[in-house]
Amino acid sequence: MTGSESLAEVSGLTIGPTAGGPPVLLDASLSVARGQVVGVVGRSGSGKSSLAFSLLGHVRPGLERRHGSVRVAGLDPFARADARRLRGRVVSFLGQDPASSLNPALRIGNQIAEAVRLRSPAAPPGNVDERVEALLQSVRLPADRAFQRRLPHQLSGGQAQRVALAITLAGSPNLLVLDEPTSSLDTVLAARMRRLLVDVLHDGDRSAVLVSHDPVWLASVADDVIRLENGRIMAPGHPLMSPLAAIVPTQPTGAGAAGPSTDGRLSVKGLAAVHGRERVLHDVSLTVAGGGCTAVMGSSGSGKTTLARCLVGLHRPTRGSVAWWEEAPGPGGSAPVQLVAQDARGALNPRESVRTALMRPLTGIRRQPAGKAAAEAGRLLGLVGLAPEVLGRRPGELSGGQRQRVNLARALAAGPRVLVCDEITSALDPETGSGILDLLNSLRRTLGLTVVLVTHDVVAAARCAEQVVVLDGGQVVESGPADRVLVRPEHAVTRELLACADHLPPGLAACATGTAVGRTVESTRGEGERA
Incomplete structure (x- = not known):
């Protein structure tokens, strides 16, 4: 009271x-x-x-x-x-x-x-x-x-x-x-x-x-x-x-929507990985068409982030392969696969300006001369919807949404064909997160990027992805077209993710009932005992 x-x-x-x-x-x-x-x-x-x-x-x-x-x-x-x-x-x-x-x-x-x-x-x-x-x-x-x-x-x-x-x-x-x-x-x-x-x-x-x-x-x-x-x-x-107005799913507009492409295609076969002695990924396979988007979903501890780190070379798998196709590499070199991390503040050096953060991959990876790199930094900033004056600011002077856009621009500065986006909207309010998802779809369309969207947000997956892969315990428990997996889920883990999601649009909310809700209520008993 x-x-x-x-x-x-x-x-x-x-x-x-x-x-x-x-x-x-x-x-x-x-x-x-x-x-x-x-x-x-x-x-x-x-x-x-x-x-x-x-x-x-x-x-x-x-x-x-x-x-x-x-x-x-x-x-x-x-x-x-x-x-x-x-x-x-x-x-x-x-x-x-x-x-x-x-x-x-x-x-x-x-x-x-x-x-x-x-x-x-x-x-x-x-x-x-x-x-x-x-x-x-x-x-x-x-x-x-x-x-x-x-x-x-x-x-x-x-x-x-x-x-x-x-x-x-x-x-x-x-x-x-x-x-x-x-x-x-x-x-x-x-x-x-x-x-x-x-x-x-x-x-x-x-x-x-x-x-x-x-x-x-x-x-x-x-x-x-x-x-x-x-x-x-x-x-x-x-x-x-009103978050409902901000996150209504839209039809993906990336290049993948127009048909598959070889350039930028990503293929993962039989991937296994460990942390210490604990196996965290078991025989994970997925394929993303060039210009397409695949959402990797699952609850905490399911192996999503380890998979993302394996895709970009930050975690060495014990078995399996990761391959991508690049038909027309850009001049001066590039880094074909780039990670866009969840924690944009932690990913950016707090002592460096945005200009410095963007210039480093342009001069170091792309080997552009300083004058050309400076102009490209301004262009990339405009591409992600930020004003030129942001170049002189440090991360602490930016909002969460602005930092995430800078994080995207820095990844693009390396000239990638594949973006691996790890929970890039989870710490943002619905309207800002919606803007980031719109930006991601726009970049797919204009640049032909291939995207792996690691997320626990059902609506983000529905908004961006053509394919969905659901992980649990380091294994793929369900996969398929987004309009099937998210509307007619077959596995209990997928149904639980839908049941616990907030602000689902009517088309997705219809399946978040019955067995899924019952399982969620039961799963809270003794939840402290599970790692």
Whole structure:
């Protein structure tokens, strides 16, 4: 139940680049009562994260607080002494990337115990182990010693996110700041995580600021929802973004739609791969026609990313082959297969300008002279829909959608025939993600590119791909034309992906019922025991 006492207040907050320029957050005000859940929704680059971070007294590098005040439990999180009293105890943060918050060298039980000792200093030493067990149980993970001794790399994506949530809860905070906590998870894990978060938010008198690009989910869990647009909080009653309008599937418009081509064709036969002693791919085969698009789908841990890394030469398979055809190589050399990674921020050097990022493959791989490469960098930027002034900016000065477009332009700078796109829209809001998918289809049509789209987004697959391959446990469990696999799925894994997907158009939603939903509900029982 929402209380009347205010726990957090943001008043007239403006945040902008330290070097000057338009603010990313303008005169923003926010009030959070005790026991209240406030949702914050908006497109990529609208200022959502900047508003959320302000409750912890944090401003991203390259930005500064120009004016305005923030109070949490009567204290100023931007004051060093107050921040020490607030962080982890009164206010705690959970983001979308658990890997960045967990120490890869420490066992997870030790990391949770360390958080308990730091954030609950009054707890007797003998009670720390009990508290660690209770926290793991509260996020529906095993509490036994064997699980506590695991290292972060031994966890699935969903398990890592739950461990990060346990650490967030270690100090019993009054206010949770959750910044896109499910956007990096596949549809099945995201559905489970959302159910867990609802239970956590309804536990006691806890308040929360929940940042998401999904207005439908926010409306179902939040007491109040505000929308940010270009750094401004829109007036009450302003319509929220409608993801349904943004992601209605369209007929693929790539060159592959006009008929198969040999140039750019990709063939994978009998591929097997391991991580350490664990086999993660088993006899995977697929073929993508020149100019075509094949979507590779599956839940977390199914082997999708390992397959993508094998295709571009970043992971050595133990068996099988990857081959592509290039009938007319470009002058000066090229890299025929290029990866477009999910984490565009991590893929770009934060200290380099966009111009430098684009020039490197143009001069290094394509061996173009500096003058020609500079002109080509500007052309590529225009090809992905960005203005010339972006060339002088660094990744931290760009929105998520802009960074992903730069990531695409850099891949194109190497002159590829095949693009392997690994979850390129998963961290973006629906409208921005829709624009990236439109751009990908446009590039296929204008450049004749062949695309492997690794995704857990059913609608992205329907929008772009002619063929769909579904992985589970490192094996292909279903494959075929997209209009058959996504409308009349034969395998339970495919049906579960459809059942857990959000905002399905009517044609796809019709099959996400019955057995699939039943299997999803059953699969949540004991889910913590699975790796």
